[in-house]
Amino acid sequence: MSEIVKVSIDGIPVEVAPGTTILNAARQIGGDVVPPAMCYYSKLEGSGGKCRTCLVKVSKGSEKDPRPMPKLVASCRTTVMDGMEVQNITSPEVIEARKGIVEMLLINHPLDCPVCDQAGECSLQDLAYEHGAAKTRYEFERRKFERVDIGDKIQLHMTRCILCYRCVFVADQITDHRIHGILNRGDHSEISTYIHQAVDNDFSGNVIDVCPVGALTDKTFRFKNRVWFTKPVEAHRDCDKCCGKVTLWYKGEDVLRVTGRKDAYGEVEEFICNTCRFEQKKTADWVIEGPRNVSNDSVISSNHYGSLNLPPVVKKNLALQESNKEQLERFTRL
């Protein structure tokens, strides 16, 4: 097999290493052709394939075998072949299937975003905003669970869970003995720890970061603030357990919470330890690096950093641009 595999995704050619998945090839292109992923997490071995939001159509299998694949495939678990042609947003079939899956994910979701701590940085919220219907067709009672504390710092609210299994993989891959998993099956399956044991590990807090929805929340941050009112700042400290590189979320002078640094796909760059996450909540504990760059699309960036989006009226009117000159320059500098 050659060193480089050529594939095209929505007609955009890209060269990747053999063994890359379609999703990762699409991420190398970036932009709109990247399929959404709710369960895949590149740092977790064995994750992916479950939520089915990343389904794509393979219209040409490979150079050797040009037959299309009979079904839509999960792009996070399908490796590319040389000459493969993939359709994501150019295929109406894929868009239709994705809409269906978003609807399925939402039928048992409580939609309690107004009181959910994850709101504003929730993958399901973004996904539903992009692909979901305005109104549900589900007319039955949604499933409900009691809230459970997993350890003294993490709360599990199973009602919101979309069963992506990411936290199961985190717990499996960081602890020696398995205590965190799925109980029951079908739509009453439930993430749980075996007989209410606590997940007791220095890195257990990462289940909060990997959770794409608000099912696992930080008890030290619960109901403290909305994420878009807090200001993310990059900071680091010398930590003997982890890399110590984190994002601090400020409200005024106070650090309200500490998380890992999440990239454009909501994945943390490096896992951080519980000491950094839960104990170190004073500015004096950290070396501040600077403001975190938050994507323009995110609600968190509103009123904070990034470039100033000029109101259309200012763009047209030179006089208005002149009068706002000082402010404009400040944003250009930032």
Added chain:
Amino acid sequence: MGRKLLLEHINVPNINTFDVYRSKGGYAAVEKALKTLSPEDIVEEVKKSGLRGRGGAGFPTGMKWSFLAKPEGKPRYLVCNADESEPGTFKDRFLMTKIPHLLIEGMIIGSFALGAKTSYIYVRGEMMPQIRILEKAIAEARNAGFLGKNILGTGYDLELYVQPGGGAYICGEETALIESLEGKRGNPRIKPPFPAIAGLWGCPTVVNNVESIAAVVPIIRDGGEEYAKIGVGRSTGTKLISASGNLVKPGIYEIELGVPVEEFIYSDEYCGGIANGKRLKAVVAGGSSVPILPANLINKTINQEARLMTYESLSDGGFATGSMMGSGGFIAFDEDQCIVRNTWNFARFYHHESCGQCSPCREGTGWMEKVLHRLEYGHGKLSDIDLLVDVSRKIEGNTICPLGDAAAWPVASAIRHFRDEFEWHVTEPKFCLQRNYGLAHYADPLPKPEPVAV
């Protein structure tokens, strides 16, 4: 009377014991295979026989065996899928209860052909008596030197184990079965890699249905070509059909593939017609997961040809007017049965058995069940029918394993063929609780298809 290959000696007293089975010519195929044939010859013989997987999908067994990867230094496994739990299918349980040595003989031949030194029979957890029967039969075979070290002095070793399942329908899916066999939660794996490359404990594995493995015995005994003479076209050999429902004589029948469906239902040799002199309304031809067909489409295809009990003929017309052979669970419904209730019952089963791993199946099966429940009890709306079709279409093909398809097909097909009955449940909510829709026009002869304008 058609030829019997699997159930030939089924009525011999004590055929479940080794001595009686041996006296009826049992284990001759093992002797022939181990002493005169090479593993490749056996695979070739099975390929020649045209045997197709009896578990549901109908994939040629010989092909499946030849796809098995054979890397150096890695063990290979043969696993028998005896997790039979499809509503309407009960042939494997019968086979294991009555004639367990046939399965064990097939397992020895299959394991030899694949080069497996350890093989497993994964039996559904609820079938405790069958597990005991199999274990007793394995002990007898071991005493007689057909299992263990150096079988029949040929130097071939084989250990055969029976593994009880935890009682989940999903464990009949081959990768979920492998997960369960490894001691994990029975969730289907994401394919590829296929079990033929990385299956049980990451080693190449073949998973076959009980009946497929049992059918290897007559193939080796009489030769693949002899076996291929039975049947029609690419559907060769005999098949066990579990007939149930409103039939005069429900039960297990071994048929030569190619028997007309009409003959199978009405002939005294087989089911003997519909019970209590009623009329046939609908048939589920291959276990609960295949599309249901109304009486007028099951006896004749859309082109007015007689429908035969073969893989091809049953699926003639695709999903629009056809069904599937499936695992051979033949369920007949008479005119007093309610299709909506039956569809709800199937949907309830799939809702209960969905593993909950991937979202469309986990959420969609529950949704369909709730809507169907509402329709059945007269609280439905006309839009519910289209909603069901839409939900089933969004599940179908978008899931990890075929359970999603299996849950979607019965619902979609019932609405396709019995839409009037669903609508009647909405428009006459009072009557639908008191009586059934009846036969209506479902048995009327189909109009001749109009010639396509050229």
